[in-house]
Amino acid sequence: MLDRLEYVERRYDELSMKLAEPDVIAHQKEWQKLMKEHASLEEIVQKYQEYRKVRQELQDAQDMLGEKQDNELQEMIEAEQKELQETERKLAQELQLLLVPKDPNDDKNVVIEIRGGAGGEEAALFGADLFRMYTRYAERHGWKVELLNSNFTDIGGVKEVVFVITGVSAFSRLKFESGVHRVQRIPSTESGGRIHTSTTTVAVLPEAEDVDVEIGPNDLRVDVYRSGGHGGQSVNTTDSAVRITHLPTGLVVICQDEKSQLKNKDKALRVLKARLLDLYQSQKDAAYSEVRKNQVGTGDRSERIRTYNFPQGRVTDHRIGLTIYRLDAFLDGDCDEMLDALILTDRMEKLKQND
Numbered sequence: 021m022l023d024r025l026e027y028v029e030r031r032y033d034e035l036s037m038k039l040a041e042p043d044v045i046a047h048q049k050e051w052q053k054l055m056k057e058h059a060s061l062e063e064i065v066q067k068y069q070e071y072r073k074v075r076q077e078l079q080d081a082q083d084m085l086g087e088k089q090d091n092e093l094q095e096m097i098e099a100e101q102k103e104l105q106e107t108e109r110k111l112a113q114e115l116q117l118l119l120v121p122k123d124p125n126d127d128k129n130v131v132i133e134i135r136g137g138a139g140g141e142e143a144a145l146f147g148a149d150l151f152r153m154y155t156r157y158a159e160r161h162g163w164k165v166e167l168l169n170s171n172f173t174d175i176g177g178v179k180e181v182v183f184v185i186t187g188v189s190a191f192s193r194l195k196f197e198s199g200v201h202r203v204q205r206i207p208s209t210e211s212g213g214r215i216h217t218s219t220t221t222v223a224v225l226p227e228a229e230d231v232d233v234e235i236g237p238n239d240l241r242v243d244v245y246r247s248g249g250h251g252g253q254s255v256n257t258t259d260s261a262v263r264i265t266h267l268p269t270g271l272v273v274i275c276q277d278e279k280s281q282l283k284n285k286d287k288a289l290r291v292l293k294a295r296l297l298d299l300y301q302s303q304k305d306a307a308y309s310e311v312r313k314n315q316v317g318t319g320d321r322s323e324r325i326r327t328y329n330f331p332q333g334r335v336t337d338h339r340i341g342l343t344i345y346r347l348d349a350f351l352d353g354d355c356d357e358m359l360d361a362l363i364l365t366d367r368m369e370k371l372k373q374n375d
Contacts, residue, residue, distance in 0.1 A: 021112075024119055025068045032061045056127040059188045064118045071111040078104045117367045125226035125301075126192035131168070131294040132224055133182045137200065139218025144177025146203040146328075147220040149351055151181050154194070156353025163187025168287045169275045178220075182291055184227055191226045196339075196362040198224045199323045205330035215331060219324070228293035233300070235293070241265040244281055264288045271295055340365050 035058040038044050044051050081101045085094070134151055136144035158165050164186040171179040185194070201220050206213055243263040261276035262284040273295070275288035327336045328347060335350050335358070336343040342361050344350060350358070 021116065021119065025064070025071075025115065028061055028064050028119075029068060032058065032065045035061070056188065060122070060127055064115070067111065067115055067118060071108070071115060074104055074108050074111060078108060117364070117371060120367050120370045123192065123195070125195070125297075127189060128191045128226040128229075129184055129186045130191040130194050130224055131182065131184050131227050131291060132194070132197070132222065133180070133291075134178055135180045135221045136178055137219035137221050139203075139216065141173060141175065141177055142203075142207045142216055143218040143220055144173050144179055145175070145207075146201070146218055147178030147181070148172075148176055149203075150201060150220055150222065151178055151183075153351050153353055153355070154183075154185070154197075157194075157355050158185045158187065158190075158353075160353050161187055161190075161193075163190055167277060168291055169273075169277055184290065191224070192363070193359055195224050195226075196359070196366070197222050197325075199325035202324055202327045203330070204327065225294040225298045227290065228297035233293045233296045235266070235296075239267055241267060242285065260284055262288050264292055266292055266296065269296065269299060271299070337362065 035054055039051065039054055039058060044054065078101065081097055081104060084097050085101070132154060134147045136147045139146075155165050165183055166186065167181070167183045169180070169182040171181070173179060199222060201222055202217060203220070204215055204217050207216050241264070243265075244259045245261050245263070246259055260279055260281045261274065262281060263272065263274045264285070265272050271292060273288045273292045275284040275291070278284045278287065325337065325339055327338065328351070329336070330347065332345075333347045334343050334345045335347050337358055340361055342358060344357060346354065
């Protein structure tokens with residue numbers, strides 16, 4: 021483990037120097053790529069430096085115990101040594117988890133798709149709540165949110181919304197959100213005060229880069245038509261909406277949020293590439309997914325992963341059995357306690373596989 025940590029620290033220092041070079045800064049794509057790698061190593065390096073400091077303090081305490089001391093000082097040093105040994109053990113365990121091989125998509129931006137499920141208008145309204153939750157979560161982390169496509173109901177519910185979150189390690193933080201989110205609450209339209217159960221589906225995809233997905237010149241069929249539904253003044257007046265069909269797989273993406281046909285096409289392509297990347301990788305990684313689903317779930321759209329119970333003010337993740345009694349704060353984007361637990365469970369499972 022120590023050899024790997026030394027290598028990581030050397031690579032981190034090397035990247036720190038490269039990122040300051042004018043030639044590298046001038047090439048933004050290269051600079052951003054190196055910046056992502058640098059950020060991904062930072063936590064490991066900081067934890068390793070802390071680990072080395074504790075090991076040195078342990079050695080100093082051991083040296084002092086080898087010298088003649090009065091009884092009171094001897095007891096103090098022995099007590100300090102026990103505390104340092106426990107800290108060293110915890111840091112070593114944390115470093116082992118940090119060194120678990122990363123998902124190659126962890127540093128990518130993330131495309132999130134939310135669709136109302138069972139429950140009609142109430143499901144759509146909860147979809148809008150989830151859209152706001154992820155937007156607020158992104159704001160808390162200083163990430164950027166860009167709407168790619170949307171279809172809202174008359175009272176503000178979500179039939180479908182697709183958006184991209186751009187930020188360091190966005191996919192690594194949000195990738196376990198894929199699945200069916202269930203809500204239990206009294207709808208505003210319910211006069212009898214009965215609790216209704218509705219569901220909303222969330223799909224989380226890494227945003228594909230050009231090198232990730234190859235699309236042949238004859239693989240796409242692009243159709244344009246007039247936008248429909250809620251929108252700006254130009255809706256229904258120009259052929260700005262775009263439908264792209266990927267012929268080899270049959271995947272279809274529609275985008276009509278922008279007034280510009282070109283912008284709609286660009287956004288539709290981004291969603292299509294993300295879906296293709298997800299499709300290809302899910303086929304390739306089927307064996308790994310089978311192992312992982314026991315702990316963190318498959319991420320399959322049909323799988324119920326979480327329940328938001330309003331009468332009890334709780335949110336429960338069924339994959340890891342964690343319940344948090346801060347529903348309002350959670351829906352306001354304070355989700356890190358839950359996401360940290362999901363990430364830790366996944367890392368622990370991977371660590372077992374590597375042993």
